Amino acid sequence: MTGARFLAWVAERPIAAVPLILIAIAERVGWTLAGHMAMLDTELRNVATTWAQTGWVADAFRAGSGPTAHVGALPAVISGVVVRAFGTDTPATVLTLTALSGLVVVATALILNRVFARFGTPAVIRGVAMVLICALPLHLELEARSLRVYENGTAALLVALMLLAVVRLDAAKSVDLSDMLGLSVLAALMIALSPIIGVTGVAMLAILALRRMDWRERFRAMSILGVVLAATMLPWALRNHSVLGEMVWTRGNFGLEFALGMHPAAVDPIDPAATYLARLAEIHPYGSDPAYRAMQAAGGELSYARQLGDRTWGWVAAHPGQAGWIAARHLREFYFPPPWLWHHTAQPDATTAWRIIGVNLIAALALVGLIAGLIRRQWQFVYLLPPIVLLPLPYLLTQPLVRYRYAIASLLVFMAADYLARLTGRGQRVLKHHD
Numbered sequence: 001m002t003g004a005r006f007l008a009w010v011a012e013r014p015i016a017a018v019p020l021i022l023i024a025i026a027e028r029v030g031w032t033l034a035g036h037m038a039m040l041d042t043e044l045r046n047v048a049t050t051w052a053q054t055g056w057v058a059d060a061f062r063a064g065s066g067p068t069a070h071v072g073a074l075p076a077v078i079s080g081v082v083v084r085a086f087g088t089d090t091p092a093t094v095l096t097l098t099a100l101s102g103l104v105v106v107a108t109a110l111i112l113n114r115v116f117a118r119f120g121t122p123a124v125i126r127g128v129a130m131v132l133i134c135a136l137p138l139h140l141e142l143e144a145r146s147l148r149v150y151e152n153g154t155a156a157l158l159v160a161l162m163l164l165a166v167v168r169l170d171a172a173k174s175v176d177l178s179d180m181l182g183l184s185v186l187a188a189l190m191i192a193l194s195p196i197i198g199v200t201g202v203a204m205l206a207i208l209a210l211r212r213m214d215w216r217e218r219f220r221a222m223s224i225l226g227v228v229l230a231a232t233m234l235p236w237a238l239r240n241h242s243v244l245g246e247m248v249w250t251r252g253n254f255g256l257e258f259a260l261g262m263h264p265a266a267v268d269p270i271d272p273a274a275t276y277l278a279r280l281a282e283i284h285p286y287g288s289d290p291a292y293r294a295m296q297a298a299g300g301e302l303s304y305a306r307q308l309g310d311r312t313w314g315w316v317a318a319h320p321g322q323a324g325w326i327a328a329r330h331l332r333e334f335y336f337p338p339p340w341l342w343h344h345t346a347q348p349d350a351t352t353a354w355r356i357i358g359v360n361l362i363a364a365l366a367l368v369g370l371i372a373g374l375i376r377r378q379w380q381f382v383y384l385l386p387p388i389v390l391l392p393l394p395y396l397l398t399q400p401l402v403r404y405r406y407a408i409a410s411l412l413v414f415m416a417a418d419y420l421a422r423l424t425g426r427g428q429r430v431l432k433h434h435d
Contacts, residue, residue: 004124006127007123007124007125007127007128007131008122008123008124008127009127010127010130010131011113011117011123011124011126011127011130012123016130017106017110020106020109020110020130020131020134020135021102021103021106023134023135024102024103024105024106024134024135024137025098025099025102025103027102027135027137027140027144028098028099028101028102028105028137028140028143028144029095029098029099029102029144031140031141031144032094032095032098032144032145033095036141036144036145037091037094039089039094039148039149040145040146040148040149040150040345041287042149042150042286043060043061043068043070043071043286044060044071044075044076044079044149044150044151045079045149046059046060046061046062046063047059047060047068047070047071047076047080048075048076048077048078048079048080048083048149049080049083049088050063051073051076051077051080051084052080052081052083052084052088053084053088057071057073057076057239060286060301061285061286061292061295061301062286062292065285065292066243066300067243067244068244068301069240069244069248069251069252069253069301069302070251070252070253070256070301071251071253072151072192072193072194072236072250072251073192073236074151074189074192074193075149075150075151075154075193075194078151078154079097079148079149082096082097082100094148097148097149098144098145098148101143101144101147101148101153102143102144104147104153104154104156104157105133105134105137105143105153105410106134107157108133108153108156108157108160108410109129109130109133109134109410110130111157111160111161111163111164112129112160112163112164112410112411112414113126113129113130113414114164115160115163115164115167115414116129116414116417116418118167118168118171118380119167119378119380119381119418120378121414121417121418121421122421125417125418125420125421126414126417128417129413129414129417132413132417133410133413138355138358138359138362138409139355139359139402139406139409141345141346142345142346142402142403142406145345145346146345146403147403147406150403151193151194152403152404152406152407153406154193155190155193155194155197155406155407156406156407156408156409156410156411158186158189158190158193158197158201159190159197159200159201159387159407159408159411160410160411161186162183162186162187162190162200162201162204162205163204163383163384163387163411165182165183165186166183166204166205166207166208166383167380167383169183169208169212170208170211170212170380170383172212175208175212175213175217175221177220177224180220180221180224180225181224181228183205183208183221183225184205184221184224184225184227184228184229185228186201187201187202187205187225187228187229188228188229188231188232188233189232191229191232191233191250192232192233192236194407195250195251196390196391196393196394197391197407198250199386199390200386200387200390200391201386202225203385203386203390204383204386204387205221205225207382207383207385207386208383209221209222211379211382233249233250236248236249236250237249240252244300244301244302245300245302246302248302252301252302252305253301253305254305254309254394254398255304255305255306255307255308255309255310255312256283256284256301256304256305256308256309257397257398257399258308258309258312258313258397258398259279259283259308259309259311259312260276260279260280260283260284260398260399261326261330261395261397261398261399262312262315262316262323262326262397262398263279263312263315264315264319264322265278265279266279266326266399267322267325267326268325272338272340273340273343273344276344276399283308285301285304327396327397330395330396330397330398330399330400331392331395331396333400334392334395334400334404334405335363335367335392335405336359336360336363336364337356337359337360337400337402337405339352339353339356341400341401341402342355342356342402344401344402345401345402345403359409361416362412362413362416363412363416365415365416365419365420366388366411366412366413366415366416366419367388368419369415369416369418369419369420369422370384370385370388370415372419372422373418373419384411384415387407387408387411388408388411388412388415391405391407391408392405
């Protein structure tokens with residue numbers, strides 16, 4: 001079998017998922033066993049552990065810090081189920097979470113493969129993208145360690161599922177009630193996982209409604225979505241009102257994250273990494289005793305975050321030019337993370353510099369490819385706009401980290417591969433409908 005035929009086989013044959021899964025899990029588990037068993041010490045890990053032991057979404061900042069809306073319930077429960085089954089930070093827990101992360105990576109790639117088959121991307125090119133994502137991971141440390149706990153891998157999977165659903169329905173004869181209900185449930189899951197991921201999902205549904213529904217169908221779809229969102233978000237908001245005193249519908253940490261990203265020292269830092277770490281130590285209640293005491297003095301996490309947010313908005317209003325400069329840099333850092341952001345959570349190795357170059361090149365090709373697709377009136381590409389354009393928006397105000405962009409990392413690989421195929425004359429102009 002030639003290389004091209006093998007890559008086409010990977011893209012077109014369901015049986016190819018088996019070796020991809022085995023390779024992906026083996027690589028990530030192997031990296032974990034090679035001296036990386038320690039879990040990340042983070043707020044979400046704390047909450048997942050407390051939930052596993054007590055059933056409470058609590059203790060984000062330290063043991064005994066109490067109920068929290070700093071993180072969402074769903075991300076904590078996803079990893080907390082494994083912690084409850086195998087224990088806190090046990091080898092079984094660590095390896096199971098790592099293997100599940102690898103499985104999510106492959107599942108995301110498989111779904112995106114079907115999306116881009118419908119876009120007309122050749123099978124060989126889709127095979128290249130799948131092999132790159134699953135077997136030659138550019139984000140190995142993130143996938144094998146951070147995504148044991150953080151929700152960004154699951155977010156990437158849900159974004160891919162929503163893309164496939166709306167692209168299929170865009171080409172269907174009609175969108176019926178069962179479709180509307182299914183899409184609404186998926187959007188609700190996305191919001192429960194991450195507010196900005198949920199916004200991208202709802203935006204994709206809005207595009208589908210504008211393209212494929214009349215006004216009566218749009219009203220029906222909006223009504224179903226509203227009911228489903230209320231059914232999923234209201235219990236969390238009522239819980240927050242009961243234990244925190246406020247109706248927090250998603251998360252209550254924006255003011256804190258805003259203050260981490262926007263402040264005078266961030267305007268033109270000589271050492272961005274040191275500046276970021278200093279700001280963390282100054283205001284973040286996790287890992288900083290002075291900041292934790294300040295949070296307690298403010299009356300709790302919600303009041304503390306609100307005070308930080310108000311002060312930051314005041315600084316932004318007084319220094320719009322400097323704030324705009326920071327926001328522009330954050331946008332660049334989101335799509336093209338500088339080395340210090342890579343080194344923030346993982347020690348560099350011999351491959352780090354090459355992987356940074358690869359990730360930046362992929363992002364550049366993907367963004368140009370998106371513009372080119374819209375120019376050539378391949379209107380299915382409009383469904384790519386929400387994850388690619390909306391997802392970075394909150395991080396203009398907060399400090400973007402590499403894991404925040406992971407929700408679109410595999411999508412960018414497929415977009416870059418598709419653009420290269422078309423740029424070299426290998427792309428297909430006729431849209432294919434694959435199931």
